[in-house]
Amino acid sequence: MTTVRADALLDRLGRVGQFLWSGWAGLAGLALFAALWQAGHERYGDFILPAPLATLAAGLTIAADPAAWELAGQTTLRAVEGFALAALAGAAGGLAAGYSPATMRLARPILTVLLGVPPIAWIVLAMIWFGSTDGTIITTVLVAATPVVFVGVAEGAVTRDRGLDDMARAFGAGPLTRLTTLGLRHVAAFLFPALTVALGSAFKVAVMAELLANTGGIGGALAAARANLDVAEALAWVLIAVTGLIVVEYTLVHPIRSEFERWRNAARPWGVKR
Template sequence: MSVPRRSKRTSRRWSALGVVLIFAGWEMAARLMGPMLMATPLEALRAIGTLAGDPGFWTHSRDSLARIAIGVGTGCGIGFALGVLAGHDARLRGLLEPLRWLLMAIPPVVVVVLAMLWFGLGSGMVIFITILMMAPGMYVNTVKGMRMIDAGLLEMGRVYRFGAWTRLRHIYLPALAAPLTAALLIAACGGVRLVVMAEVLGAESGVGYALANARSTFDSGRLYAWVLLILALVALLEFLLLQPVQRRLTRWQEPSHA
């Protein structure tokens, strides 16, 4: 047990050093490029305090969080449901394969342009893009997980005549826990980036909209303050929510020690 703990401590130290190096590089780049193009880390941190006192800050944050929750949650739910069905039925899997390939191959910017034509500006466009981009990744991981389930477990379920819910709860979900939680981690972090990008290109509120405004007025302090807040949101999602969920769901896979 001591070796893994020592390894974790070493990894954390090097991660902390990596963060310090990033901020040091940011400071050097800001000094070279000048305040109009890049704010220093300290200026960005000070701008966060100014943002927090602005009523628009809470409106933009609320709109973006709602879009992330709806878009990522719905997209992952659709991908999971279709993945379970396709894992059962090779015909459905073959039918969905061209659509999966198309959605994973098309650049997100193209989807944004099309969604702007179909939905106009606003939440509908952003949520549609997020759902469309999140579903394929969850679908692929679910299908792969379904196809890797031990055939003996599936045969046991048939012998004991497990119902659909019992099979899902006691056979499929435990086997799918590792790939699905990893896919959800990637989807949540990618969903934040996708929502912000869509808001920059075609929304009338949200963090991306605020970023675009800060860029247009050359307010680099406010611009990089929003960048720091986006990074903080991704860190909160990953380290405080998704990683604990992943460890809990995959705890049964860890080797037991006497």
């Protein structure tokens, strides 16, 4: 029994190591981006595009200020609240639509309408409804992120393997057991990519809504930087927002997803994993 546990632990450690090692490729990509940025800086000068190092320094200055952390925390909280609501609403709706074709037929046009309205229009509407409060931001994020999750989950539920359902029924599984042991497990593989996209758009929409609705947070700080024509500070705030997103994505979303996708990884030949 203990050897089994040790084996499992070693296996897990190996996979964590593999994940960390794959970080080098990401770092190389980011370095390439920074090089292009530096080239742009040298071509257009300090005012249009400050150097990446200068931006980093400005970012570090901001990061040293506790008030800035409060602003970033405000944005993160709003984005995550809106994201959580969107994930719940999208997952529930998508599951219902995936299992019931009638719901799907009703939901599809609504989805088209929701996706057709530009986010900026939702911000204007939400500002009228909620004023300059958290509600405006959360509503905008909710409207922007829900369809993504909905479509992902519905697609997962529609593509579930009915043969497995029959197998489970032959072994005496009721509808609820089939949903929890087969349906949800299959949908999870579709849910996680959708959640990644939804989280990214939640952050972006939150910052945009903050800027337009003038409700503080990172968007508010960006608005202030624009008023002062402080390009380095504006870029530094963008850097901070992007860093926050990357941290959330690689410490939370990716590890969970790779845990769910272990079997898919197992099918790949050695050497081309990830």
